Amino acid sequence: MMPDVFDQIEWNVREIFGEDPICVHVGNVKECDIKRHYAYSKFRAEAIASGVRSAPSSRLWESLIAMGRLCDLKGGDTWRLVILDCIVPCFRSLSSRISRDFQVERDEIRSGMVEAALEVWADTVMGVPPCSVRDRMVKAAFESAFRRGNASSPETLTGDAEVIFSSEVADQDSALRAASIIDVNGIRDAAVAEQIRGERFGALLQGLDCFDSVRGFHDELRNGRRSGSISQAVKTSGLPRSGISNPNLYYYASDLYPSFIGLREAAGVIGIAESAAHRLIRAGQFPFPVARVGRSYRVSVRALMHFKDIPDTIVHVDDIENGAFHANGGVR
Template identity: 70%
Template structure:
């Protein structure tokens, strides 16, 4: 079934076909510039320049101007063109949100388009044309996650589930949650704590990262590395009396402390180029550490930004989950 993304694309193709497109005055015959692309070439260039640097793109500035003029005339052609040239950067996120939050893809995509159009209307005055495209993209990304979060809140979700929803597994960006136990309906805090750790172990085992757990736990048990959870916090845990309380740690300890800006931008739902622009403008939501010619982003800071709790687990529970998932 075609969704709103497809319908917009088909509508624009129906309008332009393979005719030449003028973004200067809207009419090839009246334009002083004699060389114009077909719509397919025009769209390809617009998508490319939008991803790289929409805020400095003359093409996008002209597209926004044409959209406003079209609105004044009561038409919607150029507004559809703008959406058609933005939608390609919506597609992968809409698929990921639909899959990870178990929500209909059409619902996600409709919300993204509606949010982008709301920004289009609200930025008609008082906003530089060069900022409109990026604001539309950001609003659409935020809307996609709102749809996902609204749906996922209908049933219990533990910390590890939320980590998976945002794909913050820095060891492997494609890592997905693979659970052997359903935590829904369990209210015993001791059992929840134990199963949370077992799910982490099962996850890493089934994804082929058991070595990460083994090496980390060996360092904990040998004393070459201490648990990252403070004693005051441990004393409040429901099962602090089991085994060695020093073997409690945060799940984030299994990941590198920092990841690259590209991976961080993906988790945030924005393009890497947009992240660079935010950093240069001093508007990035948390510190970005300069590393050579690039940036490194703190995983914990990113988790805080995304409101992802950093689960506390015990090494014994994680080991048990890994053994179970491995069939031992």
């Protein structure tokens, strides 16, 4: 017998996390200021209980929704699966009951419930407070189950389908363009364009007088002490020079920045007051998701770059250092 969609979600999430500690605040246990993290099984039990009891006022669920949105921005689905895995336990008994009473395939009902929940997830990116997203997903799933049951029989179940519980960085690209008469977008040779982009970025870092700190980052790459997005960058980008340059020395420009910054700093980049940012977050109208860490909020730098249309360029150590070398008058 093939596993149903509920079981598949549960197994996939357990395969991802195993029994390692899970961080729902910033997604990385080592980078999180809160040092109390549980294995996934304990975290899931707490999330399920908190969702049934008080999802609209739960900080844990606010953080869960934020991590799901941030993961979406990166093109992943891990945290969306976690959210589903923490919701579907309350779907199981209802789906079995409707399947039995209306003689409808249980797998069909469960697949429809997950589909309805994901549709709500996609429709509530903006304009819906994060604390309300979980309950809306559950309500839509319940309604989907009842619709499928009613469609197969003239009978109706007693009750309703209602839920049972109720700018410095922003100027970077233009500054680089102004420093050169060459339009990178007009260069047909992708390898040359890649090299020029890296050298311009290196020149900018030297001009901002912050290249010394970048040297330490490059030393970590060369000595193999750093990994992560570097190998992923080469794998996904098809960089033309990776065959002749050490692929482990490629990295994303955002790797030079902290993963998260405070809400006050992020609000300043956007051009609004911190108090206004708090109001927008509570109303579900902040332009991108933020992470909840205890009583405060942290903002993903990559999400901020995405909002400001700042490309997260893939660069190579050699190009960055060559650009800084020339900008410094040939002095290393």
